[in-house]
Amino acid sequence: MEINQITLRNLTKRYGDKIAVNISDLSIQPHTFTCIVGKSGCGKTTLLRLLAGLERPDANHIADSMAANPSDIAVNNVGPRGESPAVSISKANNIDYPESNTENKIASGITGLPAKTAPVFQEPRLMPWLTVKENIMFSLKGNGNALRPAQTKVTKSSAAQNQNNSGLKQQTRNKAGDRPLLSSPASQPVTDCAEEQEDRCAQLLRELELTDAASLYPAQLSGGMAQRVSLGRTLFYDPDLILMDEPFSALDYFTRRNLQDMVLRLFRNQPKTILFVTHDVEEALLLGDRLLVMENGAIKADLPVPFPFPRNAADSEIQKMRRQILELLA
Template sequence: MAGIRIVNLSKEYRINGRKINALSDVNLEVEDKSFVTVVGRSGCGKTTLLRILCGLEEKSQGQIFFTNSKGDVTSSRPKLSMVFQEHRLMPWLTVGENMAFALGREDPKVRRRKVDMHLELLGLTKFKDAYPHQISGGMAQRVALGRTLCYDPEIILMDEPLGALDAFTRQNLQGEIVKLFINKQKTVVFVTHDVDEAILLGQQVVIMDKGRIKKQLAIGLPYPRRPDSERFFKYRQEILGAIMGEQGD
């Protein structure tokens, strides 16, 4: 059980002496077992935020705390896992082996049981012995999701995991991610540049612009959501307005 509290987080990069403020004074509360989507234009700092959260990148300033279900700061670091836009499966391992890999040195019987369970859950049983190059992009991303679920983290960070998929596959997987979230009760931070995807998935939508959080919006719609409802339309307008803002480009 874990949430995240981000306090005054900033990140600067330097390229040839030129300073880039990838994140400026970001404050965000991700409650335990909540689904937060982060949406914004390319280059607004979404990936940097996730990379800092999972420890792949150093922050420049600010603090990151992990919290328990009551919202109190804990000293223990929760189990955390990241899903990327590219599946990052190991090409020399089968689908089943890729998923088992996440289970490390667990007892072989337990490993087999967990892998089989997640293969079943994600409709991958038939592909257990296939290699990554033998399956479609959507299937591979499903395997990447399965691998993460086998690892069983408390917090899942997703960086545009559906970004490379065709619209139809994407829609299917969006639905499945919502179902998984409801059943598995994980804390999720999901990054996307797709406004509809942000509203379909998130209980909270965080809108980023030029390294800052511009707006945060609670989405008061029950799952599964329909993009053609009037309230959905209103959220879309509000988010697009915040992203396009003054610049209107």
């Protein structure tokens, strides 16, 4: 599927008298890694929330969208302020707000949003009743309803029988058969496709170095492990656009560097369009191929990051660019 560039024109968001976002013209090319830096309160997180559909632009609409159908909504990560899970709408190129009055919709200037978008926030926001593996596969049965742990075990034959009996819920069990994986009103019996999903999850567990922790629960994980699970959940959902809001800010230096390397490796293996917000200029220069400096809701500078990978923070050219950006932020 062809992914279009994302274009923002005349996009504004105000909170009372304060202008949080005021972007006149910005384009994001597909399969690029764009880092956004700026002081606290400059609008970085609000911009991501607008793109994720967690906030409305002042115009109350994102251009050319279609009305949401609940059956087309896929569960993604939970919002940073306790909202219901963020969703992406698979039948439209842009996000719509189902509760909006269609007659009052005015184009805000955001176009080209891909069908599947996933936010990754500072906190992992894992489901405490699910294991690591189940959290990663959380979006598998997403249909707009929260998933609940299954209460009973079923076999393929019994699931098939249930399918023929109206009113009976179907449940999905994991490949080993020792306990159900996830269940929801839309659950289906285990199929070859489900086995492929199991294989995908196993591969992600290996890449994220979580194989030995697959059966653990969030309360048993370190901060770095929990953030890896959150990243795995996003990658399993396989979005076209990933919005990362300071995902490593609460981690120690060594864990943060490990996760930075992991994100770069995963990005090279499976390119995505990534917008990555950070306060750490050095982090932005190590990860991004483009760097946006925000100030008072606007884009103050738009800079290419031309250094080849792998990058070394001690490199003289990187340090020179770091000083230039810090001067812009001063």
